[in-house]
Structure formats: C-alpha cells, structure tokens
Amino acid sequence: RVEYLKTNKVDLILANFTVTPERAEAVDFCEPYMNVALGSVSHKSHVITSLDDVKDEQVIVISGTTAETYLTANYPNIKQQKFDTYAAAKTAFENDKNALWVNDNTEVIAFANGDLAEYVVGIETLGNPDTIAPAVAKGNESLLTWINDEMVKLGSQSFFHGAYEKTLLDTYGADYEDTLVVEPGQN
Template sequence: MKKGKLIGLVGILAAGALALSACGSSSKSAAKNKFRTLDEIKSAGTINIGVFSDKHPFGYVDENGEYQGYDIYFGNRLAEDLGVKINYVSTEAANRVEYLETGKVDIILANFTVTPERAEAVDFALPYMNVGLGVISSDKDPVTSLDNWKAEDEMIVISGTTAETYMTKNYPDIKLQKYDTYANAKNALLNGSGKAWVNDNTEVIAFAKSNPGYTVGIDNLGAKDTIAPAVTKGNTTLLEWINTEIENLGKENFFHKDYEETLTDTYGSEYADTLVIEGGKVQ
C-alpha cells in the first residue's frame, strides 16, 4: 500500500473512533437525564409519580394497600387535570434524584425540600409547603439543644435528607446513625438505638403526637425551607404545566383543602396557614 493511501486510511479510522467516542459520551449524558415530555405523557395516558410509602401523613400505604396522604391528594389532582391515569412509584429519600434522572418517574412528590444543591440536579416547580427541621427524643431525657451533645451519643438521620446535610455541615462532631427509610429511623428511636432523631419538623411533630413518651424538644432547627414538586432537569414542558397548575389550584384554595383532608387529624387546624403555600406564593 502506498504511503499516501496508508495515511488516509489511518485518518479515516481515527475520525471514526472519535465519532464513536462522541456518540458514546452523548448517550451517557442522555441516559442520565431521561424523561418524557408533557405530550409524551399525555400520549401514553399514564404519569409516573415518585412518592413515599412510609411517611404518614404525607405519603403512605394504608391497610388496604392504597396510597394516601398530602402528597397523594395533590398527585391525584395532577393526574385528573392532565387527563391521565396515575402510577405511584415508592421511593426513598436517597433515590429521588436518581429516579428522575433515569426516567423511572416523571415527577417527584416525596416531601422534596428545595435546596441549591438539589436544584443543580433537578428542576423544581413552585412550592406548595413550608418546612423546617425538628429534633425529637424521649420524654425521660429530652434534647432541647445540640450545643451540649455528649460525644458517645448518636443522632438518627435518614440518608439523602436535608437533615443529614444540615447536621454534617453544622454539627460535624455529632455521630450520625443513618437509615434509608422512615420506618427504620422511627424503629431506631423507639428501640433507643439513638439519642434523638432529627428530621422535617412536620414529621417529628406527627410522631410525637402519635407516640406517647416522646417530645419535640427543638421544633425549628436552622432556616426554614420549602417543599416543591421536582422533574428531570431540562423537562421544561412538564415543569411549565405544573407551575401553571399550582397557580390555578391556589385560586381555589386547593392546598388548604388538601391540608384539611389529610393533615388536620395529625396537626390540628392551627398549623394550616403555617405549613401551606397556596399558588406557589411564599409569604
């Protein structure tokens, strides 16, 4: 083979290799943010929504095997107004971003607190609830401050939550006892495995009211945040529809109705205006 033809062949092969490499890189990037557009969801006739199955009263499975709770009430209305059937997908706190990135769900409605770090990975819609952090412990040895924490004691947290992030950043010397599910975290507290449990204040207040012998010694730890639906990064058509839907629902006071139907038994009516955000407008 002549030298000129050999050089040309090498160039073609090299170009081909670069093209294949580029395709592979693009495929990996696309796979990370796999999603269905609004029109694709409508065409399929079903929407997949990620929710908790063990976080009463926000997302849980009742004795009949049916999903119930504040987030479920909202999810049902989304599907109704979209004109599609709904498929709830049980998720854990640490899996929420992954389930969106891989297209396993179209929306996450699992008490997803908005943070700058999460906003880099997913697209948040308008908020529908306020939330802070709280600390619950036994009445026999209540925790009212984290400033005099004993070195041998451990704090219960759920992996992938804002509570874990807050504790790691602000109290790095406190040992964390981490669990993947709310059920396991609750059991750890009941069994005395940890000194206290830090989580969303809504969750720990509900736990204290339904479990005599436990108290919320700290009901507002750190800054207050908001909870919002999340979609896969870049899914603008679905995001825009959800935002418009939240604004419209606010006009009919929908989220206060949701609270009345799903949260009043747990918190009483006095917390409604504190927790609920109508129409995406934070007061």
C-alpha cells in the same frame, strides 16, 4: 428520581421531592406546596430545645439522611447513634428517655403527635428550611409553565390547606398547618 426525569421515563415528579441546589441543576422545579426542615423530638421528661444543650444524650439519626449530614457538618462534637432503619431508630429512641431523635420535621412532628403522647418536638427547625415542589425535566418550559399556572390556581383556592385538613391534620395537627403548607402564588 432525578434520573427518571433526565431519561424521560416520567414527565413529572410530584410527591415529596425536596428542592435542593444540586437537584435544581438537573431538573426544573415548579412552585412549592410544602415547607420542610430538620427537627428533633425528645421525651416529655427530658425536652431538648437546642443542640447546644446536648451533653451525653444519645442523638439518633438514620444513616445517609440529611440529618446525619447536617449534624456531622455543623455539630461534629455531637455523638450520633446511626441506624439503618426507622424501626431500629424508633426502638432505640423509645428505650432511652434521654435520647434525641433528629430527622425531617414532618417525621418528628408525626412521632410527637402519635398515640403515645409521651414525646414533644423540642426543635422545630434546624438549619435552613427547604420546600417540596413538583419537578419536570430541565428545559421542559411548556410543562413547567402549565404546572405553575395550575399550582397558582390551586393556591388561590387554598387547595393545599384543604388537602392538609383532609389528609394530614390527624398526623401533624392544626398547630403546624401554616408552618408546613404553602399555597403557590399566595406569598
């Protein structure tokens, strides 16, 4: 997505773009509208609330994700079961009641709140929390200023909480609304 902004194929990236230091060197980020972090989900009969409690459990990750990178760097002794697809990871997780799945907290919250109701979010936040924000091409000050002004106006109207309630409440539940939603300019 950074390339699209750098080559002027698009003026704005808005959907699910995590702010990272590496990306901030290449693009200009606007005001954030959502918080995100890594988290974990486990079966309700074997809830794991700390990675320090992991012994022989299978820790499932998707290959190439921030979850894999984080665990490798911070918990090198934890044996990761890496899968190339969500479908394969989901199947392995559902077939092992002692397993732990580490992924974006939005993913694990949605999984735990799903129809099965057999799973719980054991760790809500692993590592440093990040934000999701729109981005524009580096140096496009006029568009950056305009978007930030609009984001702050929307934030003053609690737009993002309203959007969450209309579109994401069924997925994540009311308990996570204030954890996930950011109203720009309303710190």
